[in-house]
Amino acid sequence: MGTFREERRGPVEIWTLDAEDTRNAISRAVLAELEARVARVSGGQEVRAVILTGAGKKAFCAGADLKERASMSEAEVRAFLGGLRRTLWAINTSGTIFIAAINGSALGGGTELALACDLRVAAPAAELGLTEVRLGIIPGGGGTQRLPRLIGPGRAKDLILTGRRINAAEAFAIGLVQRLAPEGRLLEVSLAMAEQIAENAPVAVAAAKRAIDRGLALDLEAALALELEDYETVLRSEDRLEGLRAFAEKRPPVWKGR
Ligand code: COA
Numbered sequence: 001m002g003t004f005r006e007e008r009r010g011p012v013e014i015w016t017l018d019a020e021d022t023r024n025a026i027s028r029a030v031l032a033e034l035e036a037r038v039a040r041v042s043g044g045q046e047v048r049a050v051i052l053t054g055a056g057k058k059a060f061c062a063g064a065d066l067k068e069r070a071s072m073s074e075a076e077v078r079a080f081l082g083g084l085r086r087t088l089w090a091i092n093t094s095g096t097i098f099i100a101a102i103n104g105s106a107l108g109g110g111t112e113l114a115l116a117c118d119l120r121v122a123a124p125a126a127e128l129g130l131t132e133v134r135l136g137i138i139p140g141g142g143g144t145q146r147l148p149r150l151i152g153p154g155r156a157k158d159l160i161l162t163g164r165r166i167n168a169a170e171a172f173a174i175g176l177v178q179r180l181a182p183e184g185r186l187l188e189v190s191l192a193m194a195e196q197i198a199e200n201a202p203v204a205v206a207a208a209k210r211a212i213d214r215g216l217a218l219d220l221e222a223a224l225a226l227e228l229e230d231y232e233t234v235l236r237s238e239d240r241l242e243g244l245r246a247f248a249e250k251r252p253p254v255w256k257g258r
């Protein structure tokens with residue numbers, strides 16, 4: 001491994017995509033490492049949240065590595081896309097919470113990577129865009145599906161069909177990013193958010209994420225039934241009883257993650 005830098009802060013890991021000479025583009029090597037990393041944290045309970053960011057001030061992630069792409073066959077592009085989609089789905093369905101800390105340009109696959117995360121925080125220099133149609137392709141890493149679910153079909157078409165890039169303020173105004181960080185404080189704001197999430201019961205956080213994400217694909221009645229299923233999971237957890245005891249004893253809860 002070597003395309004990411006990693007830093008541990010208690011229950012939170014910060015992963016910095018470190019390929020500045022390609023503006024942190026997603027090469028095959030970057031993708032393979034990201035997939036392995038996601039599998040590692042999702043397989044355990046130790047890392048409660050991951051903050052994903054990019055090295056340098058210019059880019060969060062400039063999308064697929066277009067230099068590498070130029071020499072790829074159709075079959076190789078298909079295989080790459082399959083790997084990207086699998087990895088973003090793994091982020092989506094992980095019990096770990098992923099926060100994209102968008103430090104600069106997030107274009108094409110860069111915005112799709114941010115969309116697969118649970119939450120997005122933007123620095124003033126952030127710029128987002130699904131620019132694929134400008135290159136003769138469409139967003140194929142889930143962008144045509146995740147963006148409209150997040151911001152609605154009209155706004156998603158405005159962005160995807162024009163391929164235009166938007167700044168942090170506009171991204172915040174349309175709900176594409178959840179928080180704006182002041183200059184120089186992106187990691188601080190992202191970390192505060194991650195730590196606040198990590199203070200909460202692991203089973204409950206994972207169940208709430210699942211209920212929201214899976215419910216979005218269903219009609220309201222089916223989605224409400226699904227919520228009840230996820231409530232059953234927390235109802236039977238030891239941590240629910242610990243939450244009640246800690247409340248009664250006026251102390252912080254000590255979660256067991258079961
Ligand atoms: N894949 C591979 N290399 C990339 C890249 C990508 N997606 N994006 C940028 N780079 C490379 C450039 O080719 C350049 O390499 P060079 O020094 O060998 O010429 C280097 O990164 C710096 O790029 P530059 O455009 O000069 O940097 P910048 O800081 O002015 O702008 C971006 C950064 C990300 C805004 C700009 O590079 C850009 O718009 N990239 C295209 C992103 C895109 O369209 N992605 C969608 C893919 S579907």
